[in-house]
Amino acid sequence: MNIVLLGSGNVATHLALALKAAGENITQVFSPDLINAKELADKVGSESTNSFSEVDREADLYIISVKDDAIAEVAGNLKGVNGMVVHTSGTTDIKVLSSEVKHAGVFYPLQTFSKSKDVDFKTIPLCLEATDAKQLEILKSLANKLSTKVYQLDGEKRKILHLAAVFACNFTNHLYALANQILIENDLDFDIIRPLIAETADKVMINLPENVQTGPAIRNDESTINQHLTMLADLPELQEIYQTLSNSIKLAHK
Numbered sequence: 001m002n003i004v005l006l007g008s009g010n011v012a013t014h015l016a017l018a019l020k021a022a023g024e025n026i027t028q029v030f031s032p033d034l035i036n037a038k039e040l041a042d043k044v045g046s047e048s049t050n051s052f053s054e055v056d057r058e059a060d061l062y063i064i065s066v067k068d069d070a071i072a073e074v075a076g077n078l079k080g081v082n083g084m085v086v087h088t089s090g091t092t093d094i095k096v097l098s099s100e101v102k103h104a105g106v107f108y109p110l111q112t113f114s115k116s117k118d119v120d121f122k123t124i125p126l127c128l129e130a131t132d133a134k135q136l137e138i139l140k141s142l143a144n145k146l147s148t149k150v151y152q153l154d155g156e157k158r159k160i161l162h163l164a165a166v167f168a169c170n171f172t173n174h175l176y177a178l179a180n181q182i183l184i185e186n187d188l189d190f191d192i193i194r195p196l197i198a199e200t201a202d203k204v205m206i207n208l209p210e211n212v213q214t215g216p217a218i219r220n221d222e223s224t225i226n227q228h229l230t231m232l233a234d235l236p237e238l239q240e241i242y243q244t245l246s247n248s249i250k251l252a253h254k
Contacts, residue, residue, distance in 0.1 A: 001142065004028045004056050004083075005046075006074050007065035008036040010113035011088050013043075015065060018121040020044040022145040028056045052077040059083045061142075063107060068092050075100040084135050090127075090162030093155050098131050105130035105139050108158060112169050125149040127158055178238060210252060217249035
């Protein structure tokens with residue numbers, strides 16, 4: 001399959017490498033920043049461009065992997081192509097594409113990506129949607145080459161999944177950052193709590209998270225909670241987050 005990749009960020013980079021490893025032919029990488037386009041194109045042996053007028057119009061598949069608010073603009077520049085056009089967004093409606101191109105789909109990898117860290121694409125859930133059955137089968141065939149976890153989800157289910165992922169991943173990572181802030185301000189090293197983080201993550205791989213909740217809130221340990229809130233008196237934003245999460249845990253375990 002001849003594929004044009006529109007984007008050069010974290011998702012685009014890992015997806016391009018996985019496609020190449022699966023034997024697919026990435027003919028071109030587009031990015032508004034030509035340096036970024038060329039950097040990714042060189043990794044997968046393809047051409048690069050930063051001009052929509054130079055985008056290959058004869059490809060089988062066009063994968064738009066850009067910021068959500070830029071998807072419509074990119075799709076608008078692909079009018080008239082015969083190949084399928086998909087995006088990799090968790091929240092963007094397929095109609096953003098289907099209103100612009102003949103064949104539209106979604107190819108959403110549910111994972112957090114960083115260019116600096118390798119991932120095993122075989123374990124990444126790929127969530128698919130298409131405007132018709134034939135295009136869906138094409139996407140399934142491609143997805144099965146990349147991952148053992150392939151799901152067909154409509155737009156509403158995909159949005160719900162993305163919302164849950166923000167809680168499970170993005171918010172959790174931010175809480176790690178807040179914990180690190182507390183540690184740094186008190187001359188403590190983040191390495192000390194890495195084993196705790198790893199154990200917490202390991203437990204939810206085999207248990208439902210509500211069944212392995214620990215800490216002062218689930219124990220109704222008001223003395224410890226109040227001590228913590230006092231310690232955060234000079235950090236009102238963190239104090240509010242601590243109180244909100246503690247209250248949420250208590251309500252969930254009444």
